[in-house]
Amino acid sequence: MADKYRLFIAIELEQVLKGKLEKIQNILRDCSLKVKWVDKNNFHITLKFLGEVSQGELSDINEKILEVTEKVSSFKVQIKGLGAFPNLDYPKVIWTGIEEGQEELISLHKYLEEVMINLGFKAENNKYRPHITLGRTSRKEKNFSLISKRLKEFPFKIDFYQEVKKISLIKSRLTSKGPIYTSLAEFKL
Known part of the structure; x- marks a missing residue:
């Protein structure tokens, strides 16, 4: 299926912030x-996961994203704290949260959700909760006490900022070594 892409709309992070998040991962790795x-x-x-999309749909998607970004101004996000889905006692997905800028992200998600539903994409099943995924526990894992304890006793305060000036349409190619992301288009706020 060469003419199909697996797509999502997201805010890409600055390299400095990515480096700080990697340091957090390294502390948790032990x-x-x-x-x-x-x-x-x-x-x-992530702002909106689109799933499998044909090349022919790209121009409509780009047009709708542009329509949304013309209504939204740049804003600042504060990356703060650690958490897990579904919760810290049963951490299947380990993440760092968003404090400042959360309302703006939720509004941006809502706008994108509305315009993408109008294009025929499915609505999200879960309530949108802005976060940055750091890792996922193995499906075979049964003993969560070690990582749960590590997350609850994390040794330092996480408090990073980034100015959000654009959003991106990103292609995800799944490989045996993990996904490879490629930005297809950027939209300034």
């Missing part, structure tokens, strides 16, 4: 839990 850590080049804040 627990014995099997975690598949996100490659530092793949850190981002």
Whole structure:
């Protein structure tokens, strides 16, 4: 299926911030839990997952994203704290959260959700919760106590900022070594 892309809309992170998040991963790595850590080049804040999309749909998608970004101004996000889905006692997805800028991200997600539904994309099932995924525990993992304890006792405060000036349409190619992301288009706020 060469004419199909697996796409999502996201905020790409600055290299300095990616480096700081990688340091957090390195501190968390010393627990014995099997975690598949996100490659530092793949850190981002997802706004809307689109799934499989044909090349023919790209121009309509780009047009709708541009329509949304023309309504939104740049803003600052504060990356703060650690968490997990579904919770810290059962950490399947390990993430760092967004404090300042959360309302703006939720609004941006809502706008994108609306315009993409109008193009025929499915609505999200879960409530949108802005975050940056750091890693995912193995499906076979049964003992979460070590990583849970590590997350709850994390040794330093996470408090980083980034100015959000654009969003990106990103292609995700799944490989045996993990996903490879390629930015197809950028849209200034």
